[in-house]
Amino acid sequence: MENFNEMDTLLKVFWYLAIPSSLIFLIQTIMTFIGADATDGLEADFDSNLEGAEGPFQFFSFRNLIHFLLGFGWTGISFYGIIENKTLLIGVSLIVGIGFVAMFFFIISQIRKLAEDNTFKIKETLGKTGEVYLTIPERKSGIGKVQISIKGSFRELRAITEFESLKSGTLVKIKSIDSDNILIVEKL
Numbered sequence: 240m241e242n243f244n245e246m247d248t249l250l251k252v253f254w255y256l257a258i259p260s261s262l263i264f265l266i267q268t269i270m271t272f273i274g275a276d277a278t279d280g281l282e283a284d285f286d287s288n289l290e291g292a293e294g295p296f297q298f299f300s301f302r303n304l305i306h307f308l309l310g311f312g313w314t315g316i317s318f319y320g321i322i323e324n325k326t327l328l329i330g331v332s333l334i335v336g337i338g339f340v341a342m343f344f345f346i347i348s349q350i351r352k353l354a355e356d357n358t359f360k361i362k363e364t365l366g367k368t369g370e371v372y373l374t375i376p377e378r379k380s381g382i383g384k385v386q387i388s389i390k391g392s393f394r395e396l397r398a399i400t401e402f403e404s405l406k407s408g409t410l411v412k413i414k415s416i417d418s419d420n421i422l423i424v425e426k427l
Contacts, residue, residue, distance in 0.1 A: 257312030
């Protein structure tokens with residue numbers, strides 16, 4: 240291999256970009272696997288309900304810069320002896336660097352699809368079938384309980400009926416939800 244000082248300036252630039260970005264990428268990867276990774280996106284330092292909030296993909300982030308420089312630098316080094324036209328070499332390196340960032344976005348979007356939200360929302364009970372657990376008095380004269388399975392877990396929820404009394408063990412359908420989050424049920 241040539242002595243570093245005797246290399247062409249463009250090749251030196253590719254090496255100056257590839258080596259540090261590779262080291263930083265390695266450190267970021269290790270930090271990710273040990274759980275010391277900072278997220279690219281939403282960081283909250285307060286107590287709040289962030290239901291439904293997602294951190295955006297940040298196009299201009301340090302992590303994406305490292306991914307770009309990794310692809311750009313190593314492509315330039317790899318194709319330096321093959322592509323003689325320096326402008327074409329830089330263009331190919333730019334495309335590969337952008338491809339690295341796009342590949343990162345694709346991988347992260349696929350990983351996000353694996354996330355599962357198991358938080359209970361009472362609206363998910365609408366139209367579902369349940370079983371009376373505690374007798375429900377007739378015509379909204381009292382509150383009973385129904386047992387219903389949502390997302391694989393059983394819940395006991397307060398319920399009323401608009402018609403006749405419903406005894407324990409009766410199958411019911413959740414018709415609506417009143418303002419106090421009490422289920423309004425009807426016999427099946």
